[in-house]
Amino acid sequence: MDNTDYIYNESKKEYNISVKNIVAATLTGIVVVILAVYGIFYSVQYHKQEIVIQNHTEQTFGNMMEYVNTAQDYMLKALASSSETQRALMLSEARRYTLLAEEDLSSLPIDESAVEHISDYLVTLGDIMGAWSKKAAGGDTLTTDEYSTLVTLYGYSQDLSSSLNAINMDILQGKNTWKNITKNSKTVAHSKVIADRQENLKRLSDPFTNLPQLEYDGKFSKHICKIEPRGLSGDDITKEAGEQIARDIIAMTAGEYGKIKYTGTHTINNIEVFNYSVSNPSDDSIMAYMDITKKGGMLCSLMIIADNGEAGLDIDQATESGKSFLEELDYQNMEPVYRTQQGNYLTVSYVYTKDEVMYYPDICKVKIALDSGKIVGFDGHGYLCCHENRYLKIPAFSLEEGEEYISNKLEITESREAVILTEYMTEEHVYEYRCSAHGREFLVHLDPQSGKEVQILLIIEDDAGLMAI
Numbered sequence: 001m002d003n004t005d006y007i008y009n010e011s012k013k014e015y016n017i018s019v020k021n022i023v024a025a026t027l028t029g030i031v032v033v034i035l036a037v038y039g040i041f042y043s044v045q046y047h048k049q050e051i052v053i054q055n056h057t058e059q060t061f062g063n064m065m066e067y068v069n070t071a072q073d074y075m076l077k078a079l080a081s082s083s084e085t086q087r088a089l090m091l092s093e094a095r096r097y098t099l100l101a102e103e104d105l106s107s108l109p110i111d112e113s114a115v116e117h118i119s120d121y122l123v124t125l126g127d128i129m130g131a132w133s134k135k136a137a138g139g140d141t142l143t144t145d146e147y148s149t150l151v152t153l154y155g156y157s158q159d160l161s162s163s164l165n166a167i168n169m170d171i172l173q174g175k176n177t178w179k180n181i182t183k184n185s186k187t188v189a190h191s192k193v194i195a196d197r198q199e200n201l202k203r204l205s206d207p208f209t210n211l212p213q214l215e216y217d218g219k220f221s222k223h224i225c226k227i228e229p230r231g232l233s234g235d236d237i238t239k240e241a242g243e244q245i246a247r248d249i250i251a252m253t254a255g256e257y258g259k260i261k262y263t264g265t266h267t268i269n270n271i272e273v274f275n276y277s278v279s280n281p282s283d284d285s286i287m288a289y290m291d292i293t294k295k296g297g298m299l300c301s302l303m304i305i306a307d308n309g310e311a312g313l314d315i316d317q318a319t320e321s322g323k324s325f326l327e328e329l330d331y332q333n334m335e336p337v338y339r340t341q342q343g344n345y346l347t348v349s350y351v352y353t354k355d356e357v358m359y360y361p362d363i364c365k366v367k368i369a370l371d372s373g374k375i376v377g378f379d380g381h382g383y384l385c386c387h388e389n390r391y392l393k394i395p396a397f398s399l400e401e402g403e404e405y406i407s408n409k410l411e412i413t414e415s416r417e418a419v420i421l422t423e424y425m426t427e428e429h430v431y432e433y434r435c436s437a438h439g440r441e442f443l444v445h446l447d448p449q450s451g452k453e454v455q456i457l458l459i460i461e462d463d464a465g466l467m468a469i
Contacts, residue, residue, distance in 0.1 A: 057178045057305070058171070060104050063342065065164045067101035071125075072157040079150060088136035095129035096460065098122050100340070103347060107367070107377060109182040109286065109305060112268065118160065118204065125153055134456070163204040182286065229271050231362070231387030234296035239265070242274040242292040245299070250288055252328060253375045254304055256281040257288070265294070271384055273300050293384065299329055302378040306369065313370050315339060318346045321373040322366035326350060331364055331383065344370045347377070352387060358418040361386035361427060390419065392429050395448035402431045405451040406444055410435035420445060420454070430454050 071094045078090035102122035105115060112119075128149070132142060142150065170176040237245075239262050250257045258279035266273055273291035280287045291300040313321070319336050326334045334350035335358070341347075345367055352362035363386075367377030399415045406412060414434040419427050430445040441459040446452065 057109060059343070060107050061164075061168070061178075064101050064104035064108070065161070065168065067097045067104065068157065068161050068164060071095075071097035071101060072154065072161060075129075075150065075154045075157060079147075079154065084136045084139055084141060087142075088133045091129045091133035091136060092458065095126045095133060098126040098129060100342070102126065103340070104342075106379070107303060109178065109289070109303070112266075115204070121156060121160070125157070128153065137458075160204075167204065179285075229295075229385050231384040232271070232293055232295045232298065236294050237292075237297040239274045242294070242297060243276060245292050245297050246276040246278070246290055249290065249299055249302065249329075250278050250304075253302070253325070254278075254288065254306070258282070258284070266291070268300065268381070271300060271381065298380065298384060299378060300380055300384060302375070304374075304376040306374070306376055313368075313373050315341065315346060318368040318370055318373060319348050322346075322348045322368050322375065323350065325366060325375045325378075326364060331380065334364060341370075345376065346370055352383065356416060357392065358416060358432070359387075359390070360418060361421040386421070386427075390427070392417075392419070393449070395429075395431070397448065397451070399431055402446050402448065402451065403433070405446055405453070406433055406435065410437050410442065410444070413441075417448070418445070428454060434459075 074090045074094035074097065078087050078094065081087045081090060099122075102119060105119055105122065108115075132146065132150070136142070167176070167181075171178065243260055243262060246260050247257075250260070258281045261277050261279070263275045263277050266275055268291065272294040274294060275289065275291050277286050278288035278290070279285060287306065288302065288304040290302045292298070293300050319339065323334060323336065326332075331350075333353050335353045336348050336350050337358070337360075338349040339346060347365055347367045350364050350366065352359040361382060363382035365377075365379040366375060368374070369376050395417075399417070403412055403415070410433075412433050412435050416432050418430050418432040420430055422428050429448060431448050433444045433446070435442045435444055443457040443459060445454040445456070447454055
């Protein structure tokens with residue numbers, strides 16, 4: 001090889017090395033840019049998701065505050081009224097807004113242990129308002145003790161309203177965030193450090209820890225879940241098996257998700273459950289909570305935090321979506337009975353039906369987003385507490401013959417057999433007649449053995465939905 005060839009080859013090597021270095025540097029630069037862009041995108045998506053969750057929570061909390069205040073106003077009017085007819089109306093409205101407040105409370109991303117006593121108070125209040133409303137509608141006056149109890153309950157309502165306003169002011173003034181409240185709500189009752197940090201959250205439940213036991217009547221109340229659960233079957237599962245069930249359910253409802261984390265074992269209304277939190281696929285923020293029963297691995301409750309656009313489904317379509325969801329969970333033969341709409345969400349109460357008999361104690365509630373038809377909430381406590389095989393006594397007369405026991409001032413539009421739950425936590429077989437009079441609708445329940453009237457409920461149907469009180 002002569003000197004010219006040697007110089008040429010060495011120059012070529014240096015050129016190749018230089019090109020490789022340039023290519024490597026360029027690729028490295030491209031990778032750095034891609035990672036930077038991805039990091040910015042990830043940060044923006046995370047921020048957007050936090051805003052969505054915060055807006056949804058603030059709206060729910062704001063609605064709850066409004067419902068509590070409205071119920072409180074109606075209680076005060078009931079206390080001031082000298083007319084039993086007006087008092088019945090005021091108590092009925094107080095019950096209605098109390099139930100709406102309790103529903104929003106259960107939708108907030110706050111651990112149940114932090115608000116359990118408040119939930120009990122709202123349910124108790126709603127039931128008492130319903131019982132006394134029926135009493136007043138029948139022309140009976142409140143006793144001195146009942147009037148005194150109403151004053152006491154009104155005082156508790158003022159305490160709740162004050163505490164809710166304090167939390168709201170903390171958030172508005174930037175002293176607290178819903179992210180911190182969600183994070184600390186599980187330990188606020190047991191940790192002095194957290195309690196000091198979340199003083200208003202701790203204060204929220206304090207007045208209700210010593211709520212007196214009161215006698216009251218209520219068809220769909222939490223007292224049904226003081227019963228030993230009868231709707232659970234199968235063997236106990238492990239928390240790992242529960243996690244897989246949670247994965248299947250969140251995939252069915254939300255589609256994409258991030259991590260599923262086991263957060264503990266709890267006993268809720270005599271039902272032992274595994275609790276799981278679910279994070280968003282794009283970040284570590286919480287998108288859902290759910291409880292899976294230790295016995296049998298049934299979904300007990302579910303709450304999904306998601307943005308909601310304009311309503312695209314009508315109420316009937318959403319109701320069918322909820323029913324299909326129940327069937328996939330193996331809650332069979334469930335029929336819709338009551339519906340309430342808040343914003344672009346619909347909550348439907350379904351009850352178990354067999355051989356054309358409606359079993360009201362076996363109740364599930366499903367919350368559906370009206371923009372997509374997706375399930376965003378579920379409560380199966382009533383069903384899990386009460387569901388079992390029943391053997392009903394043969395009626396002494398037919399449904400048609402029972403119409404003779406209904407007031408001739410009522411027009412019967414529909415009739416069926418049903419099983420209801422009494423205030424003594426026992427079930428009662430009844431004939432149910434849907435009737436109308438003076439532009440209002442009623443449910444009249446008769447004893448199918450004696451023909452005696454067991455109870456009468458007023459059906460309220462408006463823009464918010466349909467319910468019976």
